[in-house]
Amino acid sequence: MTTSRTAPPSVDRLAPWAFAEFVEANTHDTAYRPPVVDGPVGPTIVQGGRELVNFASISFLDLERHIPVRRHFAEGAHAHGLSTSGSRMTQGICRPHQVLEETIARRTGKERAISFATGLLANIGFVTAMSSSAHFDTGIEVRNHDTVFIADRDVHWSVWKGLEGLGYGRNVHAFRHNDAADLARILNRLQTGENRKIVVIAESIYSADGTMGPIVEILDACDRYGAISMIDDANGFMVYGPENRPYAREATAIRERADFVMVSLSKAIGLEGGAIAGPAAAIDAFELLSGTSMFTAAIQPPTAYAAERTIEALAVQPAIVDDYLAHAARLREQIHASGTATTPTDSYMLSVPIGNDAAALQMREWFVEDGYLVPVFSYPAVTRNQALLRLFPHAGHTEEQMDGFLRTLVAYRRRLGM
Template identity: 90%
Template sequence: MTASSTSAQSVDRLAPWAFAAFVEANTHDTAYRPPVVDGPVGPTIVRNGRELVNFASISFLDLDRHVPARRHFAEAAIAHGLSTSGSRMTQGICRPHQVLEETIARHTGKERAISFATGLLANIGFVHAMSSSAYFDTGIEVRNRDTVFVVDRDVHWSIWKGLEGLGYGRNVHAFRHNDVADLAAILGRIQSRKTVVIAESIYSADGTMGPIVEILDECDRHGAVSMIDDANGFMVYGAENRPYAREAVAIRERADFVMVSLSKAIGLEGGAIAGPAAAIDAFELLSGTSMFTAAIQPPTAYLADRTIDVLADHPEIVDDYLAHAARLRRQMHAIGTMTTPTESYMLSVPIGADAAALQMREWFVEDGYLVPVFSYPAVSRNQALLRLFPHAGHTEAQMDGFLRTLLIYRRRLGL
């Protein structure tokens, strides 16, 4: 049987799924073949042979200027290899994982941390561990399918994925985005000893900051366990001179669990959940996303630990970046381009019509800029926005060019 005949049979068998019709009909941003990137990603990016000024990179601190990353990675690759070669349960963890987890626990103010290959797996694993029912042997069992989750409706897809099948309206409730009164009303109606509230410190879609102190107050008032997804805030906020300092202290001192990502300020890959030691120990078995898959590469864990220490020892790296992002925000406001009202380094520009935002994205690429657009289904229909990550390596000329270009597009579209 030839490859073409096998492919034809596969197409026939897959016909009920309507994939081909979906792709053919789709003119939206929900299905496409991603552009190919050459070389490292930084303040600029080379896609399909074209260099673009990059406002899409979630690794935004330009850490190559401060951390000998390639040398650290190479040293760890020689000392520890490139892979764990198995799951945590079958092979154990490498020394760099242990050291990294201890470092994360220390910086989040928690007793222990467990690392995962990605932040997405950390979130899914947390929900699964908190709602598992499992029997291993007499006395070695958990019965937690009755856990009730109350989440901000805008939490990351990975949280919603973990909650699938748990029964919306019964074991899963959502409160209006950043609405503490709505959270309080829901918690007041729930009669459960096992309630978990999940919110984010900084929301990826629009850059808004969660009212963490007030959320934790409600958790205390109603006896609920708290979990804060701090993927976008880890190692960025916390110092007294920075935005969000009060909330960052509350996450450290009051939240029961915190999730951190290594793909944002740390500029690598991976994630972790930190919290009480007994719970984290149980997560080894109950999360599933640590037991049944490989961990972060050992050299990545080694480099992540050193990067965290560099950011802790040299706060000026983040201070300078936050000033850089704040300056761009002020400049955007000065030309009449409003952003989501928050002090986050993520700059979200409401556009409205999906078609207008997608048109702007194409124009930006034509003029040499990579600017992410969030449109339906990432946000509600015709509530599209530009979501910018200023990069620490962006020059003033690059920023000024972007501002001039954005102003031209807004005038062209009558925004």
């Protein structure tokens, strides 16, 4: 007996999508065909058998020096297994998820939190829940299709993906990056003569350039016009807050005044996952309305177990983050001393403007040749020919590694006539 097999789609049938032309036109194929990494990622990384000094790691605190994260993960796996084996709605949540969500709620100053497999899913789920219209049964319904969102134009792709299709210019508006006055102008126009459901979305620390949002002014505008606020604190969670650190005023405002907060577990916590924290009734409703919690698996139980312990360890050992912020500040000062400008911000993310996209991509390739992995943000991640190097200093970087990077950066700038 023979069985027929469906042949894969031919190249000709895929021709209208122009994938082949897109790939062929890309002269920097590492941007689209990522290299394979061997071993753990840290202050260095092994790609293609070569060890590179790593300025790309978003897990930057070198936590294994201070916190037995791998042991916690193993304990969580032994006690709770490797998988949730189902969605929150079909089986419930594992005990580590409950404890993690209670911890996140407490650390963000909110009533309740709901976790997601990634921060991206948290953002998409938030927008979906806040704009949902659904009828489950008599009296069990929401009708929020009229929600209006106003987002900083530079918020993360996941927010814009969630907003996609909601009607730009009608239910979706953007204000100029970090411009609270422009936000107030839009709020004033939208509020005139109407009692509308309005949600303002901004970030604490922006991934592309490390700029820090004017959170107090944004929340003032929300209060003045009766808008709900959601702050994406993916890059600031467990980093900012204490008075001795930069951004303390804004971090306090996020905790005390923001209606909702999104946190990521892949930055300071060094794991994977995200969460939305906010009012208890809304978070409970998100279980059904977000979609990205109901229709997919949650964070792995050992990840949730290890994340909760890491959050608590960072809270009781502030020197871990204090030392890191001082380490990042020293690198910024050294970059400035070399005659190189950075984006004006006090965050730990260092962005070096390059400008020309082709020059920035060339620098990236040179860096790899000389033993450094340095991320480049070029179009479409940023405006065309506004490319920049986006650096994450790592707590495990040695002075020798940072000095070598600085010498290399200065040499490249001279080579390009910058």
